[in-house]
Amino acid sequence: MEGGSENVEPVRKGKLEKKLLRKQAKAGHTLLKHEGISTSSQPTKFLVVANAGLGNGVSREQLLGLLGQASIVESLLMPPGKPYALLSCTSTDDARRAQALLNGARLQSRDQDVTLYATFAEKVGSELRVSPELPSGLLVLENFVSPEEAAQLLGAVDWTFQADDVTAQRFLKHRKVKHYGYEFCYDNNNVDRDRPLPTGIPLACEPLLQRCLSDGHISVFPDQLTVNQYALGQGIPPHVDTHSAFEDTILSLSLGAKTVMDFRHPDGHAVAVVLPERSLLVMKGESRYLWTHGITPRKFDMVPACETEGPLAVTPDPSNLTLSKRGTRTSFTFRKVRQTPCDCAYPSVCDSQRPPEASDGPSVPSTEGDASRLEAQFVHQVYEEIATHFSSTRHSPWPRVRDFLLTLPPGAVLADVGCGNGKYLGINQEAMTVGCDRSQSLVQICADRGFQAFLSDALCVPLRSDSCDACISIAVIHHFSTQERRVAAIRELVRLLKPGGRALIYVWALEQEYNKQKSKYLKDSKDKDNKEPPGLPSDNTVGLGTSENVPKLSVHTNRTAFSSQDLLVPWHLKGRDRNIGTVGCSSENQPTTNTNSVFHRYYHVFRKGELELLCGMLENIVIETSYHDQGNWCVIIQKIF
Ligand SMILES: O=C(O)CCC(=O)C(=O)O
Numbered sequence: 001m002e003g004g005s006e007n008v009e010p011v012r013k014g015k016l017e018k019k020l021l022r023k024q025a026k027a028g029h030t031l032l033k034h035e036g037i038s039t040s041s042q043p044t045k046f047l048v049v050a051n052a053g054l055g056n057g058v059s060r061e062q063l064l065g066l067l068g069q070a071s072i073v074e075s076l077l078m079p080p081g082k083p084y085a086l087l088s089c090t091s092t093d094d095a096r097r098a099q100a101l102l103n104g105a106r107l108q109s110r111d112q113d114v115t116l117y118a119t120f121a122e123k124v125g126s127e128l129r130v131s132p133e134l135p136s137g138l139l140v141l142e143n144f145v146s147p148e149e150a151a152q153l154l155g156a157v158d159w160t161f162q163a164d165d166v167t168a169q170r171f172l173k174h175r176k177v178k179h180y181g182y183e184f185c186y187d188n189n190n191v192d193r194d195r196p197l198p199t200g201i202p203l204a205c206e207p208l209l210q211r212c213l214s215d216g217h218i219s220v221f222p223d224q225l226t227v228n229q230y231a232l233g234q235g236i237p238p239h240v241d242t243h244s245a246f247e248d249t250i251l252s253l254s255l256g257a258k259t260v261m262d263f264r265h266p267d268g269h270a271v272a273v274v275l276p277e278r279s280l281l282v283m284k285g286e287s288r289y290l291w292t293h294g295i296t297p298r299k300f301d302m303v304p305a306c307e308t309e310g311p312l313a314v315t316p317d318p319s320n321l322t323l324s325k326r327g328t329r330t331s332f333t334f335r336k337v338r339q340t341p342c343d344c345a346y347p348s349v350c351d352s353q354r355p356p357e358a359s360d361g362p363s364v365p366s367t368e369g370d371a372s373r374l375e376a377q378f379v380h381q382v383y384e385e386i387a388t389h390f391s392s393t394r395h396s397p398w399p400r401v402r403d404f405l406l407t408l409p410p411g412a413v414l415a416d417v418g419c420g421n422g423k424y425l426g427i428n429q430e431a432m433t434v435g436c437d438r439s440q441s442l443v444q445i446c447a448d449r450g451f452q453a454f455l456s457d458a459l460c461v462p463l464r465s466d467s468c469d470a471c472i473s474i475a476v477i478h479h480f481s482t483q484e485r486r487v488a489a490i491r492e493l494v495r496l497l498k499p500g501g502r503a504l505i506y507v508w509a510l511e512q513e514y515n516k517q518k519s520k521y522l523k524d525s526k527d528k529d530n531k532e533p534p535g536l537p538s539d540n541t542v543g544l545g546t547s548e549n550v551p552k553l554s555v556h557t558n559r560t561a562f563s564s565q566d567l568l569v570p571w572h573l574k575g576r577d578r579n580i581g582t583v584g585c586s587s588e589n590q591p592t593t594n595t596n597s598v599f600h601r602y603y604h605v606f607r608k609g610e611l612e613l614l615c616g617m618l619e620n621i622v623i624e625t626s627y628h629d630q631g632n633w634c635v636i637i638q639k640i641f
């Protein structure tokens, strides 16, 4: 590309000018040969500035300094380690002005002078994809990390199962994830700012984040990292990262196999974006706030046949497409946790800007702190209060639970986690049975009945790992108010089991009518204890806090089908002549008399398949059986190692 010499317009060329032109032409050749950047004989909107790269020790600020406060530059890219900078201007005239300012300019870098050579370019290489086909605000920077850096980053992620789980490792349906800095909770699609994880963003990420900072892609360091690993055929559902959880810019580094990410505008317009190996995706503005992004779970993608020339947004031109087989892809998604509500320009899709009355979303707590407070008030304290009355209604063992217990051989060690009044503790007299419960009053009732029971939270049972032949968890896990906590409760049961040991789990089912049979709960409408509270409409909601985004839980009407999965189930305390207080009672429904008080217990009723799904998140178990039993979903799982 000799054209470089016509880039400047000297009338008479002095010695120095000639040297400058020679050098400029040489730089043009080098760029074409080594970087695939074609310089142009005619002015264009793009400039490539040789010797002005991060690889030369030149900083972004220095370059912008030379351009003055010129708003003539639309974007300035400084690919890591490269000896040039790439500039794109809004017009050819602006590019001309920028060239005049930069060409031949000298800069002090790493204690020596460098001379810059600015040349017009056809387009500024594969690194700058300001293709109009990409959603606005989206950039794909190719080769953002070297193969060595990529290997180092992958090496920094340990996927072996750790008991302390400091990176909140989760096996999701279509991928596995790990979190650093803060856990991203998929129950409420948010982070709990009050609970940072013990491990921050790994050190290995620092060089690339530093480059993002000096290249101007970010202005502050991220404090949250989610590592997603997708096996062949896996993906992530279309979503917008929660506005209220994270600041504007989201960076996602792709390592391993190339994949295609689908972006979709609310108007239906879709763009498939190729994410090559070692590329960095930068989502800002519209592409971050308005468009959804997702990866369709499949084994092959359609990608442009000629990658070096083709745009990263897949065009619908079928003659230029080829099939590309996926493989394992690991992405590092860096985000900055928001400390104040989002005030983006897209209120229609912004959870921070939605009016409170419209936030009628799922009735789950939004943070881990909310979850434990909710359970403390609407589970633990309620059972404490209703223990005696509750116990008097719990006599008959479920037949299939009894059958399970009776399969245990003499001397088998059995733990009943959440044993309530101990109705299962004496079923198999030849087993060594121990029970525990979160309610001191219920534990006392067990002790009074001559059973061995102790006070314990089901998430942290003070028994040795691998010590039990069997565990049962009957009507317990539905009282945990986030999926993470429900899985943690199952994980804790499994921890107690010896390899080969089995656990039986019962949870309340959303489906109270199954195989055309109504459950006992629906049929048993004579039970006055659980009749709906007078004057409470079934869709009544109970506020659990003061912030606008706090979810509301509907109060269930007893003996009716469930209208949602997360709800408050009333308990009518009878025959007690004592001051109840406000425990577990919403302020609206605070009892006015002591003889007919209403308490509300939190429940998450399980959908068909949900219990199996949660069990499937643990890698060291197999599901032996699963079934529906009188309005409950039930599984027997076996620990395999
Ligand atoms: O895998 C990716 O690059 C994107 C991951 C993502 O969108 C997310 O975790 O929110």
Ligand SMILES: [Fe+2]
Pocket: 239, 240, 241, 293
């Ligand atoms: Fe995302």
